[in-house]
Amino acid sequence: MTFLGLASKNAWRKPGRTILLIVSVTIAFALYAVLQAFLNGASGAAVDQGRLVVANGASAAQSLPVRYLDTLETLDGVDDVAFSARMRGFVGTEDNIAVVTAVDPERGYRVFGQELGLDPAMIEGLSAERDALLVGQMLARAMGWQVGDRVSITGFHDVQKDGSRNWAFTVAGIFPGKTASTDTYFAIAQYGYFNAMRQNGADTVKNFVVIPAEGVDPQSLAPKIDAQFANSPYPTRTQSEKQFLQSFMRQIGDLKAVVGMVVAAALITIFMIVVNTMAFAVRERTFEIGVLKSIGLSRHRIMSLILSESLLVFTIGGALGGILGWIACRFADPSIGLVFSVAGWVNIAALTLGLGLLSGLLPALNAMRLPIVQTFKAR
16 A cells, blocks of 8 residues: 555545535636636737737727827837727617727738738728628627628617618628637728718727837837827827726726635635545544554654645546636637636646645644544544
């Protein structure tokens, strides 16, 4: 009988109890994996770290003049610039949301075309007709749209010059996104068409996306951009794309704090259950611990034996929970935006090791300190 073999035998002495513990740990870690994947997606874990987003300094929800494009293009350290306006609407019923991003086709292709999986044929199709629309794969799947379909999107706030809120488009292509985690639950239209047709907000955009020149630090370029418009009627706030998404999500609520509280509650509950169960299991084996000590097993070996049992439960449960979480993220609706990263696996491994050792520490210390005479009285 090896040391690990003895630890395994003790852990599985009562299979029903051990299986229930493993199932509990598995559920907790699966919840942790999915919530972390959601947090990664919401905070822009998959975005380009080098790009900068220039938004209105007062609020990202407010617009900026499109004429700022000329200043940004000529600014030292800027390689390329794209801009976008955004229309939020619905198809059929108001809970069937569809977002349209209006861009200059060529600029959009150069700046974020690769990320969205765009190709020259799609850009040509978007440019061919004023009311052409490129639809993201997630949105097309949700709406049942195909290339060539004539679709209508009702704007919540964007009204055409004739007073109509119904915007008609022809689907010219469907873009897939570079990876499965890329958000494609939106459509792309021509800025020229959208700008000419809308009643309010003409010649404005929601934000600019700036690509720094090679060798230029984005964090040093950002304040230079803001300095250009500091004394204008519409000052700007320039951030990395990830920072922009995180600040936008904070307007809804502190997702990180909410997710942290949910995960902490789940893991602490499981931790307390395992500690209590391990303490009870050690009390059941008081006599056996005395026998092991009497035949020469050291106190530290006894302690290691108990810790190995709790670590085994958390290792199996953590691994199964991580796998279930990964499967859930892999096959979930892409519109949810779950991003399961390598860092997620590292965090699960660290939590598994930490909680496994901590949950067995108190029972192990008690077992290590038990006098041999007292253990024999437990018979």
